[in-house]
Amino acid sequence: MPVDNTGDTPAMEFAGLFKQFGDTIAVDHIDLCVPRGSFFGLVGPNGAGKTTSLSMAVGLLRPDGGTVRIFGQDVWADPVAAKALIGVLPDGMALPDRLTGREVLLYLGLLRGMPREVVTERSDELLRVLELDHAESTAVVDYSTGMRKKITLATALLHNPRLLLLDEPFEAVDPVSAATIRTILQRFVASGGSVVFSSHVMALVERLCDQVAVIAKGKVLASGPLAEVRGEQSLEDAFVHIVGARTGGTEGLAWLAS
Amino acid sequence: MARILIEMRAAIMRRSASGKRAIGGLVLALIVTALAVSTLLAGLVHYHYRGAGAAVVATLSFGWLVGWVSGPLLIGDDSTLRMDYFKLLPIPPRKLARAMLGAAFANVSLVFSLIAFSAVIALGAQSGAAAALIGVVAVLLELVLAVVASTVAIAVFGPVISSRRGRDFGTVLVALVITLLSLASGLVPLVAKRLTDGHSPALSDVVEILPSGWGAVAVDAAGRSDWGLTVRSLSGLVILIAVLVLIWPPLLARRLTMSARGGRTRARRAAGHAARNPILPSTPFGAVLGKELRLYSRSVLRSVMLMIAFLVGVMVAVIPALTGKDMVLPWGGLLFTVIAAACFTNFYGDDGTALWLTLVVPGAARADVRGRIWAWFLVVGPAGLLLTVVLTAVSGQTWAWPWVLAGEPAMVIGCAGLLALLGVLSVNGPAPDGGPAPMRVLKVHIALIALPVIVLFPAAALLLAGQAGHSTPLKWLAVPAGLAWAALLCWWSARAAERRLTTHAPEIFAKARV
Numbered sequence: 001m002p003v004d005n006t007g008d009t010p011a012m013e014f015a016g017l018f019k020q021f022g023d024t025i026a027v028d029h030i031d032l033c034v035p036r037g038s039f040f041g042l043v044g045p046n047g048a049g050k051t052t053s054l055s056m057a058v059g060l061l062r063p064d065g066g067t068v069r070i071f072g073q074d075v076w077a078d079p080v081a082a083k084a085l086i087g088v089l090p091d092g093m094a095l096p097d098r099l100t101g102r103e104v105l106l107y108l109g110l111l112r113g114m115p116r117e118v119v120t121e122r123s124d125e126l127l128r129v130l131e132l133d134h135a136e137s138t139a140v141v142d143y144s145t146g147m148r149k150k151i152t153l154a155t156a157l158l159h160n161p162r163l164l165l166l167d168e169p170f171e172a173v174d175p176v177s178a179a180t181i182r183t184i185l186q187r188f189v190a191s192g193g194s195v196v197f198s199s200h201v202m203a204l205v206e207r208l209c210d211q212v213a214v215i216a217k218g219k220v221l222a223s224g225p226l227a228e229v230r231g232e233q234s235l236e237d238a239f240v241h242i243v244g245a246r247t248g249g250t251e252g253l254a255w256l257a258s
Numbered sequence: 259m260a261r262i263l264i265e266m267r268a269a270i271m272r273r274s275a276s277g278k279r280a281i282g283g284l285v286l287a288l289i290v291t292a293l294a295v296s297t298l299l300a301g302l303v304h305y306h307y308r309g310a311g312a313a314v315v316a317t318l319s320f321g322w323l324v325g326w327v328s329g330p331l332l333i334g335d336d337s338t339l340r341m342d343y344f345k346l347l348p349i350p351p352r353k354l355a356r357a358m359l360g361a362a363f364a365n366v367s368l369v370f371s372l373i374a375f376s377a378v379i380a381l382g383a384q385s386g387a388a389a390a391l392i393g394v395v396a397v398l399l400e401l402v403l404a405v406v407a408s409t410v411a412i413a414v415f416g417p418v419i420s421s422r423r424g425r426d427f428g429t430v431l432v433a434l435v436i437t438l439l440s441l442a443s444g445l446v447p448l449v450a451k452r453l454t455d456g457h458s459p460a461l462s463d464v465v466e467i468l469p470s471g472w473g474a475v476a477v478d479a480a481g482r483s484d485w486g487l488t489v490r491s492l493s494g495l496v497i498l499i500a501v502l503v504l505i506w507p508p509l510l511a512r513r514l515t516m517s518a519r520g521g522r523t524r525a526r527r528a529a530g531h532a533a534r535n536p537i538l539p540s541t542p543f544g545a546v547l548g549k550e551l552r553l554y555s556r557s558v559l560r561s562v563m564l565m566i567a568f569l570v571g572v573m574v575a576v577i578p579a580l581t582g583k584d585m586v587l588p589w590g591g592l593l594f595t596v597i598a599a600a601c602f603t604n605f606y607g608d609d610g611t612a613l614w615l616t617l618v619v620p621g622a623a624r625a626d627v628r629g630r631i632w633a634w635f636l637v638v639g640p641a642g643l644l645l646t647v648v649l650t651a652v653s654g655q656t657w658a659w660p661w662v663l664a665g666e667p668a669m670v671i672g673c674a675g676l677l678a679l680l681g682v683l684s685v686n687g688p689a690p691d692g693g694p695a696p697m698r699v700l701k702v703h704i705a706l707i708a709l710p711v712i713v714l715f716p717a718a719a720l721l722l723a724g725q726a727g728h729s730t731p732l733k734w735l736a737v738p739a740g741l742a743w744a745a746l747l748c749w750w751s752a753r754a755a756e757r758r759l760t761t762h763a764p765e766i767f768a769k770a771r772v
Contacts, residue, residue: 060617062764083620093771094612096549098556103549110545111619111626116536139556155615 009072011036011163011194012057018065019052026052028218029066034163034196034211036071039189041209041226042198043235045243049218050198051091054167057196058088070163087156089149091167091198097141101132101151104140105158112159119158126154129184131177145172153181157188164188166197170204182208202236216243259353260360267361287370294373297322301377304384310454311384312478313462315377316471317453319400322374323470326367326404327411345514354514355507362409368401375400378473385481392480392488396473399495403469406502413509434565469498542622546629554637559608563601564637567594575649587653591646592665598638599673600705604698605630605681606759610688611771616763623759630681631674631752639670660724660733664717668740672713675748678755680705682762685769716743 012034019027027049034040044050055061057068059079068075073082095104102123109119127133130150135143140151149172156164164185170178185195185208199205205212206226212235213223221242222229230238240247297318305311344354375397382393452461465471472491479487538544554560571594579587606613616622646666650658686698717740724732759766 058618060614060764060767080620083618086618088614088618090614092611093614094610095615096553096609096612098553099549103552107545107549108615108619110540110548111542111616111622113542116540 016066041205044215087161259357263361297374301380315474320470351511382477389480542625550633567597588650588658595642607686664736668744672744675751679751687772
């Protein structure tokens with residue numbers, strides 16, 4: 001099936017997505033629709049199944065059931081077509097860490113079959129915009145956590161994908177860089193791209209996203225336009241309410257600062 | 259406070275002494291006991307050459323002292339009582355220094371060392387009760403020296419070792435030590451002979467001048483009633499210990515207030531220029547080949563494996579040649595190639611989670627498999643062939659030419675393909691501490707035998723047939739036959755690896771990230 005450039009095909013669609021590790025059901029028959037052109041936030045407590053879902057969406061983890069479609073292309077039936085459309089920033093994964101940032105980008109660009117001049121030109125810009133150009137001769141192994149996030153984001157942007165799937169893109173990134181990344185992502189969406197990102201920071205999701213899904217214990221508890229999901233309250237209050245969690249910290253510790 | 263530290267260390271050791279580690283510890287304890295007892299026996303032996311006993315015991319004591327100083331450094335900054343634990347506590351450095359030094363004496367290794375150092379008493383007992391008594395004093399001093407020197411060494415080198423650069427260096431050092439130890443069977447008799455027949459007085463002087471030899475010297479002097487030398491030697495030990503104890507608190511204070519951040523990897527400046535003037539093709543295959551070649555030159559794990567392959571290959575061939583046995587010399591290159599192949603049977607597992615990059619790029623499998631095959635071939639092939647040709651030529655063993663020429667090129671070509679296939683079929687992710695997992699090590703040992711058998715059996719059959727039938731043409735036929743089989747093997751296994759990586763990438767990735 002050719003990529004649908006005009007119609008209403010969602011940027012990403014989960015249908016009955018299911019994954020089990022031993023006795024634990026990590027993702028429990030999730031249905032989710034990310035409209036094209038949306039800035040989509042995926043929120044949920046630790047261990048909710050966000051990373052597992054995203055891994056299945058990008059081809060890193062084979063689902064036990066269900067389908068993932070990227071612009072109508074089935075990720076697991078036709079991985080080549082689907083993978084060409086996405087840029088991925090996974091959380092907590094290594095890079096070939098004895099290479100410099102520029103070498104990682106050159107390697108990936110060429111591996112994707114891009115012309116060398118284009119890769120070089122885009123790498124220059126990405127490194128400059130993400131302020132990694134001062135670490136030109138530093139291997140990725142010596143990067144700080146924030147720098148690693150930024151170079152991984154650069155690998156996700158390099159081939160100008162139609163959909164970005166980002167797992168915790170702002171974690172450990174300094175405020176200035178975070179602002180840069182926000183601007184880049186907002187520009188990307190404004191020019192027709194789609195972004196899905198997971199985060200623990202509700203304020204950030206509230207500020208950036210027009211669509212949001214709340215995942216807990218492998219299920220989608222709420223999904224849709226931000227205004228609908230949060231209603232009259234803040235997203236943080238709505239989240240605690242939806243997930244049914246109780247905020248602790250009020251009992252015990254009487255000796256502390258007494 | 260020393261007691262709290264000892265309890266804390268004991269608790270940590272109890273936690274970590276489970277299952278496989280306990281068995282490993284037991285094996286280690288057995289080996290160390292064996293070494294300690296043999297050291298003691300070396301002190302009991304009566305040597306024909308006068309003074310040989312002192313030289314031998316001094317040499318062995320040197321070995322034990324080196325073990326004390328380097329052991330914690332090789333294993334890492336004392337992993338049970340890390341100094342970082344104490345950085346934030348409001349304890350005066352002097353008090354902490356005393357406590358840590360005290361806690362250092364609660365060490366099981368002292369038992370083994372006591373057995374080993376008792377060789378000095380045994381040596382003294384050969385000359386009489388007075389010398390034996392001097393031996394007891396010397397042993398006690400040497401034990402104290404061992405503990406104090408070890409503690410101080412951690413404070414001096416600890417920061418270097420705990421930085422990443424330092425750990426890299428430590429890894430190389432461990433590999434080097436293990437390699438040399440495995441080759442020691444060839445070297446030890448040589449050194450022992452030199453020491454005991456008194457043909458190398460320079461060697462004896464060196465081991466006796468070092469502090470580790472002072473105990474043996476004191477006892478030897480007491481045996482000859484040279485009391486001046488005895489007193490000088492023992493006082494030397496006391497002064498050395500005193501100096502170390504005095505410099506320990508300021509060293510600890512410095513250590514507690516410094517950052518463990520080490521040097522950075524500087525990828526060569528030229529990298530940017532190379533990117534603009536490429537030698538490698540600007541294709542997916544060129545990208546993988548370029549990345550792999552860079553990793554071979556920069557990754558510590560890879561450099562260490564290549565270094566071990568080279569050292570063992572060359573030294574196993576060269577050491578017998580030193581004593582006139584040239585038969586083994588031509589095989590050095592082939593041995594290097596086999597070890598280099600066995601060490602790289604985990605192409606994809608060694609990537610760890612970095613493998614995700616290959617998975618998210620559509621259709622990268624073919625380029626990835628071929629790039630890795632060519633990179634290994636280019637790194638190992640020329641070196642193996644050069645070693646083979648040079649060592650065979652130097653050895654003058656003309657009969658060996660058809661054997662090594664049928665073996666070496668076939669081995670490189672055949673293994674290049676098989677490594678890719680093995681890499682996708684058996685994936686061992688890195689161990690939690692970042693080192694190689696036990697199964698990966700086992701795989702290396704199996705591959706050491708299996709790879710040459712699979713790759714070389716057609717060539718070997720022809721060579722053996724030629725040898726049996728005294729047919730030189732048959733032997734030379736093994737060269738093209740070996741090459742043809744290896745090429746077929748390489749082509750087939752590369753295709754199979756490619757198919758497997760295409761269809762099973764997520765499963766391979768799942769195993770690599772464990």
